[in-house]
Amino acid sequence: MAVKIRLKKLGRTHRPFFRVCAMDARSPRDGRVIEELGTYDPMVPNTDARAILNGERIVHWMSVGAQPTPKVGTLIKKYGKDGTHLEAQAEAIAALSERRQKSIESAKKAAAAVEMPKVEAPPEPAAEGEAAEATEGAEVKAEAAEEAKAADAPAKEEAAKEEAAKEEAPAAEKPEEEKKEEAAE
Numbered sequence: 001m002a003v004k005i006r007l008k009k010l011g012r013t014h015r016p017f018f019r020v021c022a023m024d025a026r027s028p029r030d031g032r033v034i035e036e037l038g039t040y041d042p043m044v045p046n047t048d049a050r051a052i053l054n055g056e057r058i059v060h061w062m063s064v065g066a067q068p069t070p071k072v073g074t075l076i077k078k079y080g081k082d083g084t085h086l087e088a089q090a091e092a093i094a095a096l097s098e099r100r101q102k103s104i105e106s107a108k109k110a111a112a113a114v115e116m117p118k119v120e121a122p123p124e125p126a127a128e129g130e131a132a133e134a135t136e137g138a139e140v141k142a143e144a145a146e147e148a149k150a151a152d153a154p155a156k157e158e159a160a161k162e163e164a165a166k167e168e169a170p171a172a173e174k175p176e177e178e179k180k181e182e183a184a185e
Helices: 055-063 070-079 086-113 128-168 176-184
Strands: 003-012 015-024 035-040 051-053
Touching: 003 055, 003 070, 015 055, 035 055, 051 070, 070 086
Parallel strands: none
Antiparallel strands: 003 015, 015 035, 035 051
């Protein structure tokens, strides 16, 4: 199998994005990948920040016989493990990160400037002793509620069984009280 290191196109119309991949030479451009080795985004304004490559893996694939395409070969020369533009790339990525960080901060400031309805927090106890008592009181109330539910559960089940038995009972087997009420009417 002949392995090529080439670009796999992603993105959308008028907004391309590429992954640098090790692929079988017979697979289509956007086909199955053996390994992804980096990215290339031609839409990034700073030229040196466009390509981000995993140099060690590229060296590995080239050592076992993978051949880069002409465009990927140029990217490897510039931004590979021993590339000629590595310092410029580091500066460009730092500047890009700084610009993104500034935009995030400005978005946070804009969000803080918008007046949101204020939600009042529940009053906090004045002392630690009162806080402990409040939590103990809440625990006691929760336990009492659970015990009450447990005590009510058998009574509810019995009532439900009795109602179901009355509904299922045929008309001939009505209790004597019901027969007397029907006769009186």
